Amino acid sequence: MNQLFIEAGTLLFVGMVFVYAFLGLLIFIINFVLAPLAKKFPDPVVQTKVKKFVSKSTLSNGVSPAIVAAITGAVTQYRQQHTNLSINKTHLKAKQ
Amino acid sequence: MELLNTLWQSTGLANFVFGQVIMMSVGGLLLYLAIAKDFEPLLLLPMGFGAILTNIPLAGFTEAGGLLHYIYETGIHTGVFPLIIFMGVGAMTDFGSLIANPKVLLLGAAAQLGIFATLFGAIALNAVPGIEFTLKDASAIAIIGGADGPTAIFLASKLAPDLLGAIAVAAYSYMALVPIIQPPIMRALTTEDERKIEMAQLRHVTKVEKIIFPLAVLLATIFFLPAATPLVGMFCLGNLMRESGVVDRLSSTSQNELINITTxxxxxxxxxKLSAEAFLNIQTLGILALGAIAFSIGTAGGVLMAKLMNKFSKIPINPLIGAAGVSAVPMAARVANKVGLEANPHNFLLMHAMGPNVAGVLGSAVAAGVLLSLVG
Incomplete structure (x- = not known):
């Protein structure tokens, strides 16, 4: 019985020391291996987001109002034609 | 008349032993807890039903040739099922909050105190007549304090297969009881001001870090604790499948279909393992009592460590997240969040508590490895 208690005590000590040491090693790995890696290889997703944002802002700033108006006009025209077409189609279907 | 007698002898009613009736009621109780109380239903429901099947007279479910006998021998005796479940848990785990705040790994380590301190309790129980725990039995019981079902079943199947039923029932029951067991301990060990502490927002963790982390954990385990590689290895495999992003199908299977089938x-x-002869004895009561103590000590260990870290850290740490150092993912983290909200309605600790929570999973796997290599 006493022998078992001593063994349990040793296990408590050795076990806790080992668990702390092992997880401590992981802290070391995260701080000194992973964190520098993260700086070296940042997420590509974040980069593309930034690019998109930048390109949008340059567009709205750098494009002349005339071109914007032309594109708007073309889009509206296309939409009108498209809806007309679809209306015609539905009419045709209804007639059939 | 002879025929009638033979027919009567082949009915369950004629062959019931008192212990079997009790164990069927235990199975019924587990079903009730699963269905009516929502206590870990995913495991308690099949477990309760298994207990009923096991105790059917004449059916021979657990004898050689019986269904449950084969299920046990192929999946649990070999340790395969808990390992497959661990892989699924790995595929469900996001180490982001842990990598963002690596100090919380110390909380995951502190909460393992529950495991090692309970060893003493199990040995001390040998003073009670009728209980005789060897160091192997004591280790298998103590792992309940890790609050990690698969780890407990894995270790029990290796160190004390006879006690496996009671250990698994205790482990899963207490995991379901985390919201009841933990808060009083957390409140008793912290002051109102400590519970109100708000924590700084976590930094962004990149994909590269998340991919390298499971590999680094595996490498450290290979070097320093090969006995834990079955558990840690499967866990890291699951996690790598998740984070690599190239095998979404495998990741999704291991965290859904595969883990469900295995469960x-x-x-x-x-x-x-819930047969009358294996379960109905004073040892089971001892195991249930020790499990509760192990849980409580683990919770206290985590909270006290977090208090200590808060004293010495420049960045404030809310001691409540220490309680999440016992695994029980994500229940323990939710409890930390809830108790934190009670003290300060603007304090959301969930993400901060997930760090120690997943650290606890690693910690209990490491503790299981230590016990396996020193006692097994």
Missing amino acids: IFLGLGVGS
């Missing part, structure tokens, strides 16, 4: 069989297999 059914694991529950039934554990249920097969």
Whole structure:
């Protein structure tokens, strides 16, 4: 019985020391291996987001109002034609 | 008349032994807890049903040739089922909050105190007549304090297969009781001001870090604790499948279909160990009592460590997240969040508590490895 208690005590000590040491090693790995890696290889997703944002802002700033108006006009025209077409189609279907 | 007698002898009613009736009621109780109380239903339901099947007279479910016998021998005796479940848990785990705040790994380590301190309790129980725990039995019981079902079943199947039923029932029951067991301990060990502490927002963790982390953990385990590689290895495999992003199908299978299928069989297999002769003894009561103590000590260990870290850290740490150092993912983290909200309605600790929570999973796997290599 006493022998078992001593063994349990040793296990408590050795076990806790080992668990702390092992997880401590992981802290070391995260701080000194992973964190520098993260700086070296940042997420590509974040980069593309930034690019998109930048390109949008340059567009709205750098494009002349005339071109914007032309594109708007073309889009509206296309939409009108498209809806007309679809209306015609539905009419045709209804007639059939 | 002879025929009638033979027919009567082949009915269950004629062959019931009192212990079997009790164990069927235990199975019924587990079903009730699962269905009516929502206590870990995924495992307690098949486990409770398994307990009923096991105790049917004449059916021979657990004898050689019986279904539950094969399920137990193939999946639990070999340790395969808990390992497959661990892979699924790995595929569900996001180490982001842990990598963002690596100090919380110390909380995951502190909460393992529950495991090692309970060893003493188990040995001390040998003073009670009728209980005789060897160091192997004591280790298998103590792992309940890790609050990690698969780890407990894995270790028990290796160190004390006879006690597996009671250990699994205790482990899963207490995991379901985390919201009841933990808060009083957390409140008793912290002051109102400590519970109100708000924590700084976590930094962004990149994909590269998340991919390298499981590999680094595996490498450290290979170097320093090969006995834990079955558990840690499967866990890291699951996690790598998740984070690599190239095998979404495998990742999704291991965290859904595979883990579900395995859970059914694991529950039934554990249920097969709930036979009258294995469960109805004073040792089971001892195991249930020790499990509760292990949980409480683990919670206290985590909270006290977090208090200590808060004293010495420049960045404030809310001691409540220490309680999440016992695994029980994500229940323990939710409890930390809830108790934190009670003290300060603007304090959301969930993400901060997930760090120690997943650290606890690693910690209990490491503790299991230590016990396996020193006692097994």
